[in-house]
Amino acid sequence: MSSENKLHAYVRGEIVPLDQAYLHVSDLSIQRGYGIFDFLKIIDGQPLFMEDYLARFYTSARLMHLPVPLSDEVLKATIFRLVELNEMPMAGMKIILTGGYSDSGYDIGEPSLLLIQQPLSLPGQAMLERGLKVITHSYIREIPEVKTINYTMGIRLVNKIKENGADDVLYHTGGVVTELPRCNFFIVKRDGTVVTPVEGILHGITRKHVLEIAGKKYKAVEGTVTLDDIRQAREAFLTSTTKRILPVVQVDDVVIGNGKPGAVTLALLQDLIKLEEESRK
Numbered sequence: 499m500s501s502e503n504k505l506h507a508y509v510r511g512e513i514v515p516l517d518q519a520y521l522h523v524s525d526l527s528i529q530r531g532y533g534i535f536d537f538l539k540i541i542d543g544q545p546l547f548m549e550d551y552l553a554r555f556y557t558s559a560r561l562m563h564l565p566v567p568l569s570d571e572v573l574k575a576t577i578f579r580l581v582e583l584n585e586m587p588m589a590g591m592k593i594i595l596t597g598g599y600s601d602s603g604y605d606i607g608e609p610s611l612l613l614i615q616q617p618l619s620l621p622g623q624a625m626l627e628r629g630l631k632v633i634t635h636s637y638i639r640e641i642p643e644v645k646t647i648n649y650t651m652g653i654r655l656v657n658k659i660k661e662n663g664a665d666d667v668l669y670h671t672g673g674v675v676t677e678l679p680r681c682n683f684f685i686v687k688r689d690g691t692v693v694t695p696v697e698g699i700l701h702g703i704t705r706k707h708v709l710e711i712a713g714k715k716y717k718a719v720e721g722t723v724t725l726d727d728i729r730q731a732r733e734a735f736l737t738s739t740t741k742r743i744l745p746v747v748q749v750d751d752v753v754i755g756n757g758k759p760g761a762v763t764l765a766l767l768q769d770l771i772k773l774e775e776e777s778r779k
């Protein structure tokens with residue numbers, strides 16, 4: 499991997515060394531927290547499922563009235579140029595689009611597009627064997643279908659998560675479960691059906707792939723998941739680009755199944771890893 503000072507980023511039309519990658523204080527992301535992003539994984543120089551992530555990025559941009567300053571073709575070429583320059587075997591690429599420099603500090607300016615590549619490590623074996631404990635919190639993201647840069651609630655809850663000896667937090671409203679701050683959520687019911695919430699969530703790319711692979715072996719559906727369903731569930735797990743699939747073995751005081759990572763969860767993880775490998779061939 500190249501050393502930190504050799505890394506480059508793309509900022510508002512230019513590729514610059516990472517230590518010179520700045521935005522002006524008038525940017526609407528700084529002034530009002532207005533912006534969107536997406537995040538894709540790059541393994542051995544190959545972006546995984548790039549079309550899926552870019553499609554979601556364009557949808558987020560459209561829903562937030564932010565024109566993307568580069569054509570699809572030039573955006574992809576710039577991503578590849580950075581990947582080539584940064585030479586990181588395992589990385590994440592953040593594509594950020596903000597409200598841009600704003601004289602009024604409120605009106606959208608010319609959006610700022612940023613591309614930042616960062617080293618990525620996937621969860622280790624210990625975490626997979628242990629499984630995660632999560633607490634719950636009543637909250638719904640403001641515009642759930644958009645991948646905004648607003649993670650205020652998640653970040654505010656970090657201390658509470660630690661105080662409870664937990665790993666993360668699961669959002670719900672009135673007992674109807676949605677997602678975690680950075681992950682989607684699944685349960686495996688007693689009858690073996692794999693279910694993931696459909697309302698009030700970001701449509702995760704990993705969630706989409708897991709639904710596809712789960713549908714080949716099991717009954718897999720999008721639907722309503724309640725805290726009561728979790729109490730009855732045989733297994734639970736979360737999904738995200740950086741975490742792939744991680745077992746959830748406890749939600750608040752409720753131990754899921756036998757309190758150990760479940761067989762369906764671990765089988766799906768192997769299938770997901772295979773799907774990632776096939777996508778790179």
Ligand SMILES: Cc1ncc(COP(=O)(O)O)c(C=O)c1O
Pocket residue numbers: 537645677678679680681682699700701702703704705737738739740
């Ligand atoms: C709110 C939210 N939900 C779910 C996810 C998981 O999405 P993906 O699988 O595309 O990484 C993320 C990813 O960061 C997220 O921010």
